Amino acid sequence: MRRLQRGTWRKRRAAALLALALGIAVVLTLGTGWLPARSIAATVPQGENVLRLAISGLRGELARYERLPELMATEQLLADALDPEAPGATIAGANLYLRHVNAMMGLSDSYIMRLDGMTVAASNFDQPLSFIGQRFDYRPYFSDAVAGGQGRFFALGTTSAKRGYYFGAPVRNRGRIVGALALKVDVDAIEDSWRAAEYEIIVTDDEGIVFLASRRDWQFRALAPLSDEARARVAATRRYDAAPLEPLPLERVGQVGAHRLMQLDLPEGRREFVVVAEAMPEAGWTVQVLLDTAPARRQAVIAVVLALLALALGAAGVAAVAQRRARLRERLQMQQEAQSQLEGRVAERTAELAALNTRLEAEVAERRATEAELRRTQRHLVQSAKLAALGQMSAALSHELNQPLGAVRNFAANALTYLQRGRQAEASENITRILGLADRMTEIGRTLRNFARKPNAQLSDVDLHEVVRDAMEVIAWRLGDRPVRIETDLPPGPLMVRAGPVRFQQVIVNLISNALDALEGREDGLIRLAVRKTPERIVLRVSDNGPGVPAGLEERIFDPFFSTKGVGSGLGLGLSISFNIIKDFGGELRVMNDGGAVFEVELARPSAQQEVA
Ligand code: ADP
Numbered sequence: 001m002r003r004l005q006r007g008t009w010r011k012r013r014a015a016a017l018l019a020l021a022l023g024i025a026v027v028l029t030l031g032t033g034w035l036p037a038r039s040i041a042a043t044v045p046q047g048e049n050v051l052r053l054a055i056s057g058l059r060g061e062l063a064r065y066e067r068l069p070e071l072m073a074t075e076q077l078l079a080d081a082l083d084p085e086a087p088g089a090t091i092a093g094a095n096l097y098l099r100h101v102n103a104m105m106g107l108s109d110s111y112i113m114r115l116d117g118m119t120v121a122a123s124n125f126d127q128p129l130s131f132i133g134q135r136f137d138y139r140p141y142f143s144d145a146v147a148g149g150q151g152r153f154f155a156l157g158t159t160s161a162k163r164g165y166y167f168g169a170p171v172r173n174r175g176r177i178v179g180a181l182a183l184k185v186d187v188d189a190i191e192d193s194w195r196a197a198e199y200e201i202i203v204t205d206d207e208g209i210v211f212l213a214s215r216r217d218w219q220f221r222a223l224a225p226l227s228d229e230a231r232a233r234v235a236a237t238r239r240y241d242a243a244p245l246e247p248l249p250l251e252r253v254g255q256v257g258a259h260r261l262m263q264l265d266l267p268e269g270r271r272e273f274v275v276v277a278e279a280m281p282e283a284g285w286t287v288q289v290l291l292d293t294a295p296a297r298r299q300a301v302i303a304v305v306l307a308l309l310a311l312a313l314g315a316a317g318v319a320a321v322a323q324r325r326a327r328l329r330e331r332l333q334m335q336q337e338a339q340s341q342l343e344g345r346v347a348e349r350t351a352e353l354a355a356l357n358t359r360l361e362a363e364v365a366e367r368r369a370t371e372a373e374l375r376r377t378q379r380h381l382v383q384s385a386k387l388a389a390l391g392q393m394s395a396a397l398s399h400e401l402n403q404p405l406g407a408v409r410n411f412a413a414n415a416l417t418y419l420q421r422g423r424q425a426e427a428s429e430n431i432t433r434i435l436g437l438a439d440r441m442t443e444i445g446r447t448l449r450n451f452a453r454k455p456n457a458q459l460s461d462v463d464l465h466e467v468v469r470d471a472m473e474v475i476a477w478r479l480g481d482r483p484v485r486i487e488t489d490l491p492p493g494p495l496m497v498r499a500g501p502v503r504f505q506q507v508i509v510n511l512i513s514n515a516l517d518a519l520e521g522r523e524d525g526l527i528r529l530a531v532r533k534t535p536e537r538i539v540l541r542v543s544d545n546g547p548g549v550p551a552g553l554e555e556r557i558f559d560p561f562f563s564t565k566g567v568g569s570g571l572g573l574g575l576s577i578s579f580n581i582i583k584d585f586g587g588e589l590r591v592m593n594d595g596g597a598v599f600e601v602e603l604a605r606p607s608a609q610q611e612v613a
Contacts, residue, residue: 009326016318023311031304039296039303040256040274047199047259047276047291054201055280055287057190062165062283065105065185069150069169072101073181078112079173081121094121108164108186109157112171114179117142129159136182138238141168145180152283154187154211155239156220163187163211163219165283187212200273200290203280207234209245211285222247262290272297408437459585461606462504464495464540468529471508478516484525486512495531497538497603503581507589510574511542511599517565518546518597533605540601548593557591 072078080086081094094112102110102123109131111122117137124130136142136158141151151168164184170177194201194214203212207230208223220243226234234240253272254261260275273290280287411430418427468488479486497504512527519525525545532539549557556562558579563572575589582589587603 013322016315016322020311020315024308027304027307027311031300031307035303036293036297036300037256039300040261040291040293043291043293043296044257044259044274044276047274047289050196050199050201051276051278051287051289054194054289055278057193058203058280058283058285058287061185061187061190065107065165065167065183068105069167069181069183072110072183073169073171076173078121078171078181079178082112082114082171082173082179084114086120091121095123095125098123099125107183108162109160109184110182112179112181113137113142115146115177120179131159134159138236139166139168139182140237141166141182142180144168145170145182146177148177151180151182153237153239154205154283154285155237156241156243157184158238158241161241198292198295200292202288202290204286204288205239206284206286209234209240210248218248220245223250261293405441408434411437459498459500461496462499462501464497464531464538465490467499467501467504468508470501471505471512474505474509475512475516478513482516482525483523484516484519484527486527486529488529490529490531491533495533495538496606497585497587498606499585499587499603500581504585507578507581507601508540508542510578511601514574515542515544515546515597517570518544522546536605537602538605540603541598542601543594543598544596546596548595548597549591554591558589 075097077090077094077097080090083090098110098112098121101107107123109123111119111124111131113119113136117135119131119134119136122131125132139151139153139155141153144151145168148170151166153166153168154164155166156163165187167183167185169181171179171181191212191214196214199214200218201212201214202210202218204210204223207226209226210218210221210223213219220240222245225247226245231245234245249265251263251265252260253263256274261272262275263270263272272293274293275288275290277286277288279285411434415427415430415434418424418430468490472486472488508529515527516525519527522545527542527544530541530543532541550564553564558575559572560576561572562576563570565572579589582601582603585603587601590600590602592598592600
């Protein structure tokens with residue numbers, strides 16, 4: 001899965017790189033071929049404009065002087081001056097006339113020649129390089145004029161070494177051509193208006209020689225090397241005088257539309273031009289505008305650079321997006337791994353927990369089994385305790401009852417023997433003893449009956465004084481001549497409590513009887529009965545100065561069949577029965593040690609209404 005993804009990713013990257021390379025190739029191809037050609041072509045209209053302007057400027061300049069030679073040639077003074085016999089004053093007049101018109105019309109020079117080409121009068125008659133005395137019969141404008149036509153010629157002045165456009169016209173005297181008038185127009189001013197950074201303007205003659213040029217160093221240079229015939233033709237008219245007519249270092253390097261693309265090796269460096277040209281047949285010229293292609297090429301280069309930059313930016317953007325996606329994918333993968341790890345851990349933990357759970361369940365089952373076992377054991381124990389209690393009770397009962405029964409049998413046999421022998425006194429003593437034993441057995445029986453008490457028996461308001469008094473009567477027989485004092489310290493007046501009178505008396509008898517047991521063998525035995533009152537409760541306190549309840553047995557002495565007295569002496573039922581009786585009364589029986597044993601019976605007092613009633 002991961003390898004597959006990586007494969008597609010690699011393919012995509014290759015495709016992107018291929019697209020980028022293709023883009024660069026396209027940009028470079030277009031940027032070096034089509035685009036420069038297009039932007040150069042876009043400059044052609046500008047060149048055509050310049051060309052139109054230049055041509056109309058030239059035409060305007062020539063048109064200004066077109067009619068002037070014929071007009072001036074009609075001046076009689078000039079015809080007169082051409083007469084070989086003309087007096088000096090006439091010549092001087094012609095000179096002045098020519099100078100006047102020359103200055104007025106802004107001409108470079110104006111002069112008249114005789115038929116042999118000799119100059120007789122000139123506007124520059126008073127200048128150091130005057131034309132007077134010079135022959136210009138080799139110039140076409142002269143030969144054209146003396147032939148009766150219009151002379152038109154541009155050339156470098158042989159005397160002034162200044163370029164000019166020459167107009168020629170015949171001078172007639174009485175209808176006969178007597179000489180020629182020539183005007184020279186300066187062309188420097190036209191050139192000056194052509195200077196601009198983006199283009200160059202040249203005007204060439206029909207031999208391909210640059211005559212006018214926006215660059216001075218191009219003047220009198222040939223566009224192509226001149227043939228010997230051409231050189232001879234040029235020399236015949238001395239058009240360019242002694243100029244060497246070196247060819248320009250020009251090379252045709254291409255074509256943009258209908259226009260030539262030329263390259264020039266100039267002193268300042270190589271320049272390339274697109275050439276826009278138009279012929280001016282009336283002057284025998286070709287006007288050419290050379291547009292520098294450098295700005296257009298620069299533009300193309302800038303466009304290419306911009307396009308490359310855009311491509312680079314696009315590629316960078318795509319790379320960034322791809323990288324981001326790759327990072328995202330990586331992060332996702334990591335997350336997935338982490339999740340699967342987590343899931344693995346969770347599964348592990350779950351398995352552990354499940355194992356723990358089964359272990360716990362097993363433990364719980366074991367516990368339950370143990371508990372059930374325990375319960376069973378407990379039930380067994382209770383059963384055995386019951387059996388033990390039964391055994392203990394039957395042992396005590398048989399002991400308690402067998403002994404007196406045996407004694408009764410003995411005393412009865414003795415009494416019978418005494419009666420048979422007529423010994424009345426001994427017989428009655430034995431019978432008395434029998435009665436005593438019968439009483440004891442009755443006592444035992446009553447104790448057992450009380451054990452099966454009826455807890456729901458009715459309660460009533462009983463006076464504590466009465467209950468204590470009755471109890472003292474019951475216990476009196478046990479006192480006999482024992483050295484035990486019983487102190488009853490009861491406050492006067494009725495001490496009413498809620499109780500059952502007979503059962504309450506039984507409790508007090510039990511407590512006193514236990515105290516008597518505890519004081520067995522003591523000479524100064526003392527049993528005290530005292531009462532403490534609170535608004536709701538009455539507490540009867542029975543204390544003795546015996547050994548007290550052994551420590552740790554305070555709770556157990558209230559258990560049924562618990563006794564520290566040997567078999568035959570106590571059933572261990574007295575306190576248990578008493579405790580339950582007091583509980584039935586809604587009171588409390590508790591034990592503490594204070595010198596000897598102290599038992600407290602706390603009972604509720606009847607409510608005020610009940611007390612009055
Ligand atoms: P019995 O008197 O038959 O033993 P009881 O339930 O009346 O049964 O008394 C339980 C035990 O409480 C006695 O065996 C004795 O150890 C202890 N006992 C009860 N009264 C006193 C007392 N006044 N002084 C010391 N021990 C006492």
